[in-house]
Structure formats: C-alpha cells, structure tokens
Amino acid sequence: MFIAPYFAFAKKSFLGRSAYRFEHFMSILNTCLQIFIFAGIYIALYNGRSEVDGITISMVSTNFVLSMGLKAVFCVDDYFLPSKVWDGSIANEFLRPVSFRGRMLAENMGNAAFNVIFHFLPALIISAVVIGIYPPENIVMLLLFLLSAILGYGVLWGISFAVQAAAFWAINIWSLSTLKDVFVNVLSGTMIPLWFMPEWLYEALKLTPFPYIYFTPVQIYLGQLSYRQILQQCGIQLVWIWLIYLLGTLLWKKGQKKLVVQGG
Amino acid sequence: MKSDTLHVMAVYTKTIMKAWFQYRTDALLSSLTVFFREATGIIVIYFTLLKFGNLGGWNIYELLFLFSLLFLTYGIMIIFFTGLRDFGKTVRNGGFDRFILRPRGLLFQVIFTNADWFAAVGHGGLGVALFIITAGEVGIEWNLRNIVYCIFTVIGGVLIQGAIFLLLAALNIYLFETNSLKELFYWNMRKFAGYPISIFHKVIQICMIYVVPFAFVNYFPAQYLLRKPDMAQYPAVYMYITPIIGITLYMLAYGFWKYSLRFYKSSGN
Amino acid sequence: MGSFIDVKNISKTFKVNKRAAGVSGMIANLVAPEYEKRQAVKDISFHIERGEMVGFIGPNGAGKSTTIKMLSGILYPDKGDIKVNGYIPYKQRKEYVGSIGVVFGQKSQLQWDLPVIDSFELLKAIYRVPEDRYRKNLERFTDMLDMGSFLNQPVRQLSLGQRMRADIVAALLHSPEIVFFDEPTIGVDVVGKESIRDFIRELNEKDRVTMIFTTHDMQDIEKTCKRLIIIDDGTKVYDGSLLGIREKYGTTRQLDVEFSSRCEIKSIEKVEIRELDHSDGRKKRFVFENKEVQINELMNHLLTNYDVRDINISEPEIEGIIRKIYNGEAS
Numbered sequence: 001m002f003i004a005p006y007f008a009f010a011k012k013s014f015l016g017r018s019a020y021r022f023e024h025f026m027s028i029l030n031t032c033l034q035i036f037i038f039a040g041i042y043i044a045l046y047n048g049r050s051e052v053d054g055i056t057i058s059m060v061s062t063n064f065v066l067s068m069g070l071k072a073v074f075c076v077d078d079y080f081l082p083s084k085v086w087d088g089s090i091a092n093e094f095l096r097p098v099s100f101r102g103r104m105l106a107e108n109m110g111n112a113a114f115n116v117i118f119h120f121l122p123a124l125i126i127s128a129v130v131i132g133i134y135p136p137e138n139i140v141m142l143l144l145f146l147l148s149a150i151l152g153y154g155v156l157w158g159i160s161f162a163v164q165a166a167a168f169w170a171i172n173i174w175s176l177s178t179l180k181d182v183f184v185n186v187l188s189g190t191m192i193p194l195w196f197m198p199e200w201l202y203e204a205l206k207l208t209p210f211p212y213i214y215f216t217p218v219q220i221y222l223g224q225l226s227y228r229q230i231l232q233q234c235g236i237q238l239v240w241i242w243l244i245y246l247l248g249t250l251l252w253k254k255g256q257k258k259l260v261v262q263g264g
Numbered sequence: 265m266k267s268d269t270l271h272v273m274a275v276y277t278k279t280i281m282k283a284w285f286q287y288r289t290d291a292l293l294s295s296l297t298v299f300f301r302e303a304t305g306i307i308v309i310y311f312t313l314l315k316f317g318n319l320g321g322w323n324i325y326e327l328l329f330l331f332s333l334l335f336l337t338y339g340i341m342i343i344f345f346t347g348l349r350d351f352g353k354t355v356r357n358g359g360f361d362r363f364i365l366r367p368r369g370l371l372f373q374v375i376f377t378n379a380d381w382f383a384a385v386g387h388g389g390l391g392v393a394l395f396i397i398t399a400g401e402v403g404i405e406w407n408l409r410n411i412v413y414c415i416f417t418v419i420g421g422v423l424i425q426g427a428i429f430l431l432l433a434a435l436n437i438y439l440f441e442t443n444s445l446k447e448l449f450y451w452n453m454r455k456f457a458g459y460p461i462s463i464f465h466k467v468i469q470i471c472m473i474y475v476v477p478f479a480f481v482n483y484f485p486a487q488y489l490l491r492k493p494d495m496a497q498y499p500a501v502y503m504y505i506t507p508i509i510g511i512t513l514y515m516l517a518y519g520f521w522k523y524s525l526r527f528y529k530s531s532g533n
Numbered sequence: 534m535g536s537f538i539d540v541k542n543i544s545k546t547f548k549v550n551k552r553a554a555g556v557s558g559m560i561a562n563l564v565a566p567e568y569e570k571r572q573a574v575k576d577i578s579f580h581i582e583r584g585e586m587v588g589f590i591g592p593n594g595a596g597k598s599t600t601i602k603m604l605s606g607i608l609y610p611d612k613g614d615i616k617v618n619g620y621i622p623y624k625q626r627k628e629y630v631g632s633i634g635v636v637f638g639q640k641s642q643l644q645w646d647l648p649v650i651d652s653f654e655l656l657k658a659i660y661r662v663p664e665d666r667y668r669k670n671l672e673r674f675t676d677m678l679d680m681g682s683f684l685n686q687p688v689r690q691l692s693l694g695q696r697m698r699a700d701i702v703a704a705l706l707h708s709p710e711i712v713f714f715d716e717p718t719i720g721v722d723v724v725g726k727e728s729i730r731d732f733i734r735e736l737n738e739k740d741r742v743t744m745i746f747t748t749h750d751m752q753d754i755e756k757t758c759k760r761l762i763i764i765d766d767g768t769k770v771y772d773g774s775l776l777g778i779r780e781k782y783g784t785t786r787q788l789d790v791e792f793s794s795r796c797e798i799k800s801i802e803k804v805e806i807r808e809l810d811h812s813d814g815r816k817k818r819f820v821f822e823n824k825e826v827q828i829n830e831l832m833n834h835l836l837t838n839y840d841v842r843d844i845n846i847s848e849p850e851i852e853g854i855i856r857k858i859y860n861g862e863a864s
Contacts, residue, residue, distance in 0.1 A: 026444030033452045036468070037459075044463035045316040052315070172290050175297040182304050191308045196315045268661060275658040283646045286687075358640045364607050366659050367631040529547065530607050 005098050010110030017114045024118065031072045031123045032130075038064045038191075039131045055195050059222055062133040066221060067190045067214040069123050073115040074153050074213075076108055076160040078177040082167035085259075094256060101161065101252065108157065137223030144230055149217040151237035156184065156213050158244030165248060168255030189215040209240040272368065276376040284381050291382065298386025302335060305458060306394070320463040325401040326490055331458050332394035333482035337421035338454075339388025345426045347378035351433035352442055354378075361530055371521065374433070404489050413488065416507045421481035423510030425450075428476060430517035434524040453478045462494035473502075477513065480506045536580035537743060538604070538711070543613030545574040545599050573599040575767040576613070583710075584741040586733075588758035590748060592859050596767040597747040601713050604745070605635050618710060631660060634704035638716035641700050643688045649699045650684050653706060660707035667706060674702045677732055694725030701729065705736070711743045712736075718753055730756045751852045765859055775851070783854045786828065788819040790835060791843040798839070804831065 017024070042060045046052065081104065084090040093100045127133070136142040163180050167173050185191050187210035194202055194215050205211050216233045219225050225233065284291055306328060313324045322330070347354070351374060354360050363373040404410065428450050436442045453471070457478040461469050472479040480502070487495040488503040495503070548568045574596040581587055589597045602608040603615060606622030606629055615622055620629035643652040657667045675681055678698045683691055691699065697717065704712060714733070718726045734757050736742050748754060754761060754775065761778060763771035771778060795814040798806060803825045809816035819831065828846065835841055 022439070023441050023444045026448055030444060030447045030452060033448065034455065036465075037452070037455050040456075040464045040468065041312075041319065041459055044320045045312065172293050175293045178297050178301055182301050186304050186307060191304070192311055197311060198314060201311075272658045275655055279644060279647065279651060279655050282651065283644060286646045358637070361602070361607050361637075362640070362642050364626065365605060365630050365633070365635050367627050367661075368659055369627075526609060528608075530602055 006102055006106035009103050009106040010113070013107040013110035014114045017111065017118075027072070028119055028122050028126075031068055031119065032126050035061075035064050035068050035123070035127045036131065038068075039127075053195060055193070058132060058134055060193055061127075061131050062222060063189065063193045063215075063218050065124060065127045065131070065133050066218045067188070069120045070149055070152065070214055070217065071190055072119045072123065073112050074156050075111070075115070076157060078160055078164055078173065078180075080104060080107075081161075081164035082173045085167045085255075090259065101248070104161070105157065112153065134222060136221050141220055141223055144234075145217050145221040148220050148230070148234055148237065151234060151241065152213045152217055154241040155209050155237060155244065158241055158248055159184070159209065161248045162244060162251055165251035165255055168251070168258055184210060184213065187211070188213045189218065209244065212237045212240055269372075273376050277379070280377070280379050280381075294382040295385040295389075298382050299390055302387060302390050306331065309458075320460050321492060321494060322460050325398045326486075326492070327459070328394055329398035329402050329490070330460065330482050330486045332391050332398055333418075333421065333485060334454060334457060335387045335391030336395055337391075337418055337425060337481055339384050339386075339391050340418065341422040341425045342380050342383045342387065344375060344379075344422070345429045346380040346383070347374040347376070348426065348429035348433045349380070349446075350378060351429075352436045355436055356440075358530075360528070364528075370525065371430075371518070402490060410489065414485075417485040417488075420506035420508070420510035421485070423514045424477055424481055424506070427510070427513035427517040430514065430521055434517070434521040437524045437528050449476050457482055460492070460494060462497065473498075477509055480509045537583040537585075537618060538579075538581040539614070539616040540580070540604070541578050541614045542576050543574060543578070543600075543603060543610040543615060544572065544576055545596075545603060545608060545611050546570050546572045572767055574603070574610075577764070577767075577769050578613075579762060579769065579772055581743065581745070583743055584737070585760060586737045586744045586746070586758050587760045587762060588746045588748065588754040589762050589764060590751070590754060590855065591764035595764045597764055598715060600764065601635075601715055601745065601747055605633060605713050606630060631707065632710045634707070634709035634712040636701050636704045636712070636714045636717050638697065638700075638714070638719040641688065641696060642703055643696070643699055645689050646687055648685045648687055649680075649691075652688070652699075652703060656703055656706050662707050666708065670706050670708060671702075674705060677735070678702065678728065694721045697721050697725070698729065698732075701732070709742070711745070714744065714746045714748075716748055717746070718748065718750055726750070726752070733757055751855065755851060763855065763858060770858060778851065778854060779848065782858060783849050783851070784822050784824060785849050786821060786823045787847050787849075788821075788828070788831065789816065789845040789847070790819065790841055791816050793840045793842045796839055801831070801834070 039061050042057060042064075046057045046060075050056065081090070084093060136145060159180060163173070163176050166176055170176060187205055187208065188194075189211065194205065194211055197205065212233070216237060220230055220233075309327055309331070310324065313319065313327070317323075319327060342349070351360075354363075354374070360370075360374075363370055363377075366373065429446075432442050432446050432449065435445065439445075453476045456464060456468060456472055461472045461479050461483050464472075469479075472483075484498070484502045485506055547570070549571050573594075577596075577600065589600065591597050599608065603610050604617065604622065606626050609623045617629065618632060620632075622629050643649060644655070653671065656662075662670075675684060678701070680695070680698055680702065683695050683699075688696060688699070697720075701714075701717065717733070718729055721729065730753060733744065737744050737757075746753065746758060759774055761771065761773065761775055762769060771781075773781070789809070792815050797814075798817065800806070801819070803821060805820045807818040807820065808814065809818055819835075821831070832844065835844075
C-alpha cells in the first residue's frame with residue numbers, strides 16, 4: 001500500500017524522540033514558563049478588571065495555553081531540506097519512489113504526534129492547574145477545534161516548506177526562517193492575542209494566512225464563532241493550504257530544474 | 265597578564281573578524297535579522313500598551329528603557345561569551361579536545377576563539393538605539409554620578425549573564441545536551457526580565473532576584489534611575505549592588521568550571 | 534621506568550545509555566534510562582623509546598582512540614600511570630602539550646572559511662613559535678608536501694588529501710618531540726597516502742621525532758612503522774615488530790600446485806587440500822602449519838608421485854593474520 005512507507009517514516013521520527021529524555025522534560029517546563037510569563041503580564045494589565053473589550057482574563061489565558069501548546073506541537077525543522085541541498089544528497093531524494101515532500105510531512109507528523117502526547121497534554125494539564133483555563137464550549141466545539149488545529153498545522157507546514165525550498169537559491173536560510181518565525185509569532189496570536197491588536201491591523205491580518213494558524217482554532221474552542229463562521233473560517237484555512245501548497249510545488253519544481261541544470 | 269597573552273587575543277580576534285568578513289552580505293543580513301527578531305518584543309509591548317495604557321504603573325517608555333538594558337548588556341556580553349553560549353557544540357564536534365591539546369588556558373581559548381558578531385551588532389545596535397531614545401523620554405539626567413553608575417552597572421550585568429553561561433558550560437561537561445537548561449535558566453528568565461518583576465507571582469520574583477539574578481541586570485538599575493513606586497517592596501540597597509553580584513557570581517561559576525574540568529570525557533568516535 | 538613514554542596498567546570506563554527498541558522501549562527510556570558500563574581500555578601497559586615509530590591497530594571501538602586521548606592528555610585514565618617525556622599528560626597539561634603534536638584525520642584543526650596560512654599564523658601565536666623557526670618549518674614542510682599551490686586557498690575549497698597535508702603541517706609547526714596521528718590517511722587517495730607516508734618516514738628518520746599512529750590501513754603500518762601494537766577489545770594482544778608478527782602468528786603456509794593433467798590425491802596427513810576453481814582438477818592448494826609439515830618433504834612427495842608443471846609457495850598476507858588475531862583464531 002502506498003501509504004505504508006510514509007507511516008514508517010512517521011513512526012521512526014516518533015520513536016526517535018525518546019533519546020533525549022532530560023531535554024524533553026525541560027522543554028515542557030519551558031513551554032509552561034512562557035505561558036506563565038504572558039499570563040502574569042495580562043493579570044497585571046487587567047489589574048482587577050473583569051473584562052476588557054468583552055474579553056475576560058480567562059479567555060486570554062486560554063488563548064496563551066492553547067496557542068503556545070499548539071506551537072510546541074507544530075515545531076518544524078526548517079533545515080531538513082536545506083541541509084540536503086547543501087550536502088548534495090537532495091539529488092538522491094529525486095530518485096526515490098516515495099515523494100520527498102510526503103516523507104517530510106510524514107516525519108514531521110510523527111514528531112507532532114509525539115509532541116501532542118508528551119508535550120501538549122502535560123503542558124496543558126500543568127498550566128490549567130496553575131493559571132486555570134476555560135473548558136471547551138462543548139464536545140462538538142472540541143472536535144471542531146481539533147479539526148481546525150490540524151488545518152492550522154497544514155498552513156504552517158506549507159509556509160515552512162516554501163521557506164525550506166528557498167534553499168535552492170538562498171544560502172542564508174537562517175534569516176528567512178527566523179523572519180518567518182517572527183511573523184508567525186507576532187501575527188498569529190502567540191505573543192499578543194489578536195483581540196487586542198489595533199482594529200486596522202486586525203482587519204489587514206485577516207487577508208494573510210497568519211491568524212488561521214493558531215487563532216482560528218482558539219476562537220472555536222472558546223465558542224466565539226457560530227457554526228456558519230466556523231465553516232467559513234475552515235474554508236479559508238483550506239484555501240490557504242491550497243495556495244501555499246501551489247507555491248511550494250512551484251518552488252520545488254523550479255529548484256529541481258535548477259539543480260539538474262547545474263548538475264548538482 | 266603577559267604581553268604574549270594579549271598578542272594571542274589579538275590574533276584570535278583578527279581571525280574571527282576575517283572569517284566574519286568572508287561573507288559580508290550574509291553577515292549584514294544575519295545582523296539585520298537578529299535586529300528584527302529582537303525588535304518584535306518591542307512591537308508587542310507597543311501594541312499591548314496601546315490598548316492598556318500602562319503595565320503595573322510603568323508607561324511605554326519606562327518599559328522600553330527597562331528593555332534596552334537587556335539588549336545593551338547582551339550585545340556587549342556576547343562579544344566575550346559566545347564561546348560559552350555555544351560550548352555544547354564545541355564539545356560535541358571535538359573542538360574542546362583541540363583546546364586541551366594547545367598550551368593555553370582552557371577558558372581563555374573557549375572565550376577568545378568565538379564571537380557572535382551578528383548578535384553583538386543586532387542586540388547591541390537595538391540596545392543603544394532604544395537606550396538613547398527612551399532615556400530622553402523618561403527624563404534621565406546625565407550627570408557624572410549617573411554616567412558612572414551606568415558604566416559599572418552595565419559591566420555587572422554583562423558579568424551576571426556571563427556567569428550564567430559559564431555555569432551552563434560547566435554543566436555541559438556532565439550532560440550531553442544543555443540547550444533546554446539554557447532555555448530555562450537563561451532565555452526564559454530573560455523574557456521575564458523584559459517586564460517589571462513586581463508584576464509577577466512571588467515565586468518568580470524570588471527566582472529573578474535570588475536564583476537567576478536577572479533583576480540586577482535591568483530591573484534594579486532601572487529603578488535607580490526611574491524610582492517607580494513598586495521599588496518600595498525591595499531593599500533599597502539592591503539598586504547599588506549589580507557590580508558586586510556580577511563579580512561574585514562570575515567567581516563562583518569559575519570555581520565550578522575549574523572543578524568540573526577533571527570530569528571531562530571527550531565526545532569519542 | 535625511564536623510557537621516553539611509560540604507560541603502566543591504564544584502564545578507562547565509559548557509561549553508555551542502553552536503549553531498548555520499540556514503543557515500550559521508548560517509554561521505558563523516557564521514564565527510567567538504563568546505563569551500562571563499557572570498559573574501553575583494560576589494563577594496558579607499554580614503553581616507547583625516543584625516536585620510535587609505533588603503529589596502533591585494532592578493529593573499530595577497540596580502544597585505540599581512547600588510548601591516544603589518554604596519552605595526549607585529553608582524558609584522565611581511571612587507573613594506572615602515564616608518563617611522557619617526564620610529564621604526566623593530564624596533570625601538567627600546559628607544559629606537556631607544547632611538546633606534542635596531534636593530527637586527527639577526522640577532525641581538522643584548521644579554520645574552515647580562511648586560507649590555510651591564516652590557521653598557521655594563529656598556531657604560531659598560540660604555540661609561541663619564534664619567527665625564524667616558524668619560517669624555516671613552514672618553508673621546509675610546504676616544500677616536502679608540495680603545498681605551495683594551495684597555501685592561500687580557503688580550507689573549505691581543498692580536497693581531502695590537501696586538507697590532510699595542511700592539517701599535518703599544522704600539528705608540526707611548533708617542532709613537537711612526539712606526534713600522534715589518529716587515522717592520518719583516512720579518505721585520502723593512493724598518491725596522497727604515499728606522499729603523507731614518505732613525509733612521516735622522513736621526519737622520523739631525520740628529526741628523530743617520536744611518532745604514534747592509529748590506522749585502519751595496514752599499508753600505512755607496513756610502509757612506515759617497525760613496531761606494532763595491536764589492541765582488541767580494550768586489551769593489548771600484540772606488541773612487537775612487524776616481522777615478529779609473521780613469525781608468531783603467520784605460521785600457515787600454502788602451496789599452489791598445477792599438475793599437467795587431472796589427478797586425484799589421497800589425503801596427506803596434517804595438510805588440507807583445496808581444489809582451485811576452473812582447473813578441472815589440475816590446480817590444487819595445500820595448506821599447512823610450517824611447524825607440523827616439512828615443506829621440502831611435502832614437495833618431494835608431490836614431485837615424485839605426480840606430474841607437476843608449476844609450484845608456488847606463499848606466506849599469508851599481514852592483513853589476513855591480523856584479521857585472524859581479532860577473531861581470536863590465532864594463538
């Protein structure tokens with residue numbers, strides 16, 4: 001079956017993660033600490049007020065816990081493809097019977113699965129106990145949250161792939177990858193909840209893929225969206241995945257051609 | 265210090281600079297990236313304060329002044345302590361074996377064979393710009409006393425951060441990976457330090473003052489110059505002891521480093 | 534006591550993480566990792582005199598590199614004593630390392646992005662090499678190794694052979710009295726290997742520099758070293774001359790005989806008879822221990838009883854002998 005090799009890649013990367021036990025516990029702690037930093041700041045900002053612009057402090061905390069947690073799950077190694085371009089081993093990848101992009105996605109999903117179980121859930125439980133978060137609106141919303149989170153992952157993964165494919169032309173992927181992270185972090189709600197962005201900026205952001213990575217799932221979880229709106233938002237997520245997929249394919253094909261022309 | 269030592273330091277620095285200038289555009293791009301990445305913290309504070317007005321009684325300029333001291337000290341610190349920050353990599357790729365085989369002090373070699381000029385320019389540039397802009401806005405009077413205070417405090421702040429890196433480097437001799445420890449004890453603490461510590465939970469305040477004394481890098485020095493009311497809950501002497509804390513912590517870290525060296529067990533092939 | 538290099542009963546143990554396979558193994562490792570002790574070097578002793586050239590060989594993970602690392606002061610031995618040139622390497626590090634040079638074939642000490650000469654200048658400062666000695670050494674070595682053409686090229690542009698030559702010179706600029714080579718010819722092409730061997734041999738003969746080698750390539754040893762130390766599984770299994778190893782272990786002989794026509798030979802006592810391929814029974818190999826069977830008796834027996842066209846005696850290859858020693862077949 002053609003899905004089998006991809007499953008093997010995913011399993012391999014899932015299992016490979018156990019090697020650094022200590023590192024892993026520390027990274028859970030790190031995620032929690034970052035959540036606490038933001039929660040602490042917002043408690044001070046609220047300064048006893050029950051709500052600001054209709055947003056309660058618990059909603060803010062929930063936003064940070066979920067988006068930081070998802071961020072820990074979604075982490076993509078931006079140097080996977082570039083390192084293969086630099087050492088030339090990318091040429092071998094073209095010859096394999098499995099799709100390279102499929103393999104990258106599979107390995108990354110193996111990683112993400114590991115992160116959900118061993119990183120997201122512990123961090124969620126710890127921070128829920130320490131700072132308190134809202135439970136999901138209802139079970140349907142929880143499932144829709146999960147669906148939307150998976151779509152958000154698709155958006156982020158696509159962006160990462162496009163950045164990685166730039167390695168065919170650019171040497172300094174580090175800058176590109178770092179700038180991408182900057183945009184994602186600031187504009188998708190992991191550092192400042194998008195409710196508190198200036199109105200004009202928030203409207204402008206809706207035209208970019210960034211709010212659809214973390215903020216859409218969070219809004220669904222909090223029950224801020226009607227079913228109609230959820231349908232619409234998930235539709236936009238799909239459109240973004242498709243557009244970014246096309247961009248990735250274009251870069252990948254052009255890069256491959258460039259490599260062949262130059263003879264590796 | 266022997267004149268010979270100074271000569272080697274100069275040759276090391278020349279070599280690093282030369283390597284850095286091999287890729288000029290690349291270097292410029294990387295420095296700019298660091299600048300942008302770090303500037304996001306400022307943008308976030310700006311947007312947040314636009315909505316909320318103040319944070320624990322601190323206005324936007326006061327907060328950014330607090331922030332600028334972090335960048336300033338990091339920019340200077342990283343010129344000297346990159347080797348300690350990246351020590352884990354040096355151990356793993358066998359670089360430390362090579363240091364042992366050369367007739368010079370080990371810490372001396374770790375420190376002087378590496379300097380991250382991207383970070384120095386990125387952080388330092390941001391720090392200087394932010395410091396100059398905000399110092400004017402918050403109305404700091406530049407008399408001799410304040411200037412001397414700032415110089416000593418910056419040196420102290422550099423040493424505190426250097427000491428943390430040195431401790432982590434020493435731990436690297438026992439542990440294969442210390443990136444997460446660094447993330448926890450340095451980078452996360454630094455994120456807390458970007459805000460007035462008085463707004464956080466007591467446990468975190470204690471951490472920032474007595475465990476990883478980042479509060480002495482920027483919070484207490486900023487308090488000396490700004491005198492915000494939240495200083496009342498801490499002993500006033502804390503505003504003056506940054507250099508002492510820096511030197512003491514560095515000495516302690518150095519002792520631990522010296523002690524740890526005998527346990528070094530090469531990376532092996 | 535009193536040799537140039539004295540190594541007495543050294544041992545070194547490492548702790549390694551034991552990792553179980555599969556999902557359950559992964560979870561077990563996350564919760565409670567198990568460690569096992571691996572003794573890399575077990576009670577090794579030897580003496581080396583000034584000006585000797587000694588080859589260390591052994592299979593992967595035998596403890597060669599660990600031994601070299603202890604000799605050069607990188608690792609503390611858990612047990613035992615090391616004294617080199619009057620120094621205890623791991624205790625008097627700074628004084629000691631000024632008198633040694635170390636080449637790691639797998640890890641360059643050159644500055645990757647800079648021209649070779651920049652690395653040399655840096656080493657000159659680090660080792661406090663006086664200007665005139667530096668000039669003299671640089672000129673002599675670059676000439677011997679034919680490096681003039683790439684001295685001003687960045688290291689990242691060099692071929693492996695060029696890089697290795699540059700690395701060897703880098704380890705010699707301060708005129709060390711002892712040089713350790715850890716796999717100095719790994720990955721280098723045949724011509725490059727030859728020039729490196731010639732250089733090492735000349736340096737040893739002319740300057741009386743003491744040299745210690747580890748290698749996988751038996752040719753390195755055969756062409757340079759007179760003395761050989763074989764390490765296997767952390768213990769020293771042989772220490773002596775290259776000739777001695779033949780005498781001691783290379784006792785098997787083989788006699789290849791071509792007969793004019795196909796013939797059947799009945800078994801001969803203590804001799805193993807093998808049919809050689811594609812010969813229709815005309816070519817046979819006789820293998821025996823030279824202690825047990827007199828070679829002239831065997832030849833006489835064959836020549837008188839059969840119609841022999843050609844005869845050829847051969848000694849075993851040194852590589853084959855050493856492989857046998859690793860496998861524990863030789864005794």
